[in-house]
Amino acid sequence: MGKTLFDKVWDTHVVRKIEDGPDVLFIDRHMVHEVTSPVAFLGLKTRGLKVMYPERTFATADHNTPTINQHLPVEDPLSASQLKALEENAKEHGISHWGLGHEKNGIVHVVGPEYGITVPGVTMVCGDSHTSTHGAFGAIAFGIGTSEVEMVLSSQCIMQPKPKKMRITINGKLSKGVSPKDVALYIISKLTTSGATGYFAEYAGEVFEEMSMEGRMTVCNLSIEMGARGGMIAPDEKTFEYIKGREFTPAGEAWDKAMTYWETLKTDDGAVFDKEYTFDAADIEPMITYGTNPGMGMGISKQIPTAEQVGGGVSTYKKSLGYMQFEEGEDMIGKKIDYVFLGSCTNGRIEDFRAFASIVKGKKKADHVTAWLVPGSHKVEAAIKEEGILDVLTEAGFKLREPGCSACLAMNDDKVPAGKLAVSTSNRNFEGRQGPGSRTLLASPMVAAASAVTGVVTDPREFL
């Protein structure tokens, strides 16, 4: 019987099998940020332990960082102390630290791939749920808790029960105006936020083969929002091309050796999955969410479903629409919006800024819309400037902020005020996620751009 991509990578990393228990897995790469690491480092200190492989560990500051005036001291005392703790811990243990203002600084899941830390066939963890992003390269990447961060820092291993395997296949060609974010929101709307709980997903088929690396990252990033432990895509020429020559990617002989392994990383014919889903690319249109979880999404031209159509918990459904101040059966197109957020580890990469700029080019931002355009990293910021995208954005009345998680979860000053409606390219639309009382519509960069210029929820296909 053939093996799946997931099995191939998992099995080569099992250090020990525990009878009827979890596997002990070796972890190749460990990303660290300021929110989930301080307690883990404290744990090491208390137990007198060292970081086992500092060279496999990389720290960046992203959640608490301001997105303007990054050259000034951070005002918020909690943020400042977490950022300082990260810096000191990294220094003490000899870990690469890309803090605020560092040229390589950015969101943890954006900088990993940018510097070649993320490569095919590795195991990769971070105390952060969207670690699934790195699966786009054919890595097994997943989020862990703070106590596990301590475990990995001290032993470079983790105990994990082996998840079940799911394959999601989408063949066909995506229509104009339909982006990787729409593909992901479509899948979650079909599977629900718990549809993949207990599974590790592999994305397969023409749509993912055709997709850019940035797009694959967007899709894998959102795997966690359907409950999956992670998601992955088999590496191909596009993957190898993307990683070649990056700072931490193997070079010379090491590259050739790695390629011999990487080229084996695909699911064999006849390999069996515990669950399979198949969708058709032609059925996917630009998506928008209308509720308070990422599974409450629909094609932008549709109407908000009634509780009856959705089935299941009627009162939870009604409460969710109540929070959003929406009615069953309403159109989403045409709803007045207040904020637009382009950024996050879901859609804060160069391709997302290109897509946004392609729509707003030659138009003007609606006066009543506050727009936060936040690159995922300094590297993205530099590319925005180099490619002339900044000029297009400025011309259309937009400003660019400095890198960080920003309004994705509003752990810094970028908070959407209570009651205000935001079209956001991030990944979670939970109650208050973007600030207490804020209301979030998840969408693609193109939907965000079209809505930013009209001031109401807008189908980007109007502008194509």
Ligand SMILES: CC(C)[C@H](C(=O)O)[C@@H](O)C(=O)O
């Ligand atoms: C702060 C961190 C633990 C959290 C996560 O794990 O996802 C954050 O990144 C988020 O997106 O909610």
Ligand code: SF4
């Ligand atoms: S951008 Fe958002 S989802 Fe990504 S790591 Fe930061 S807070 Fe989490």
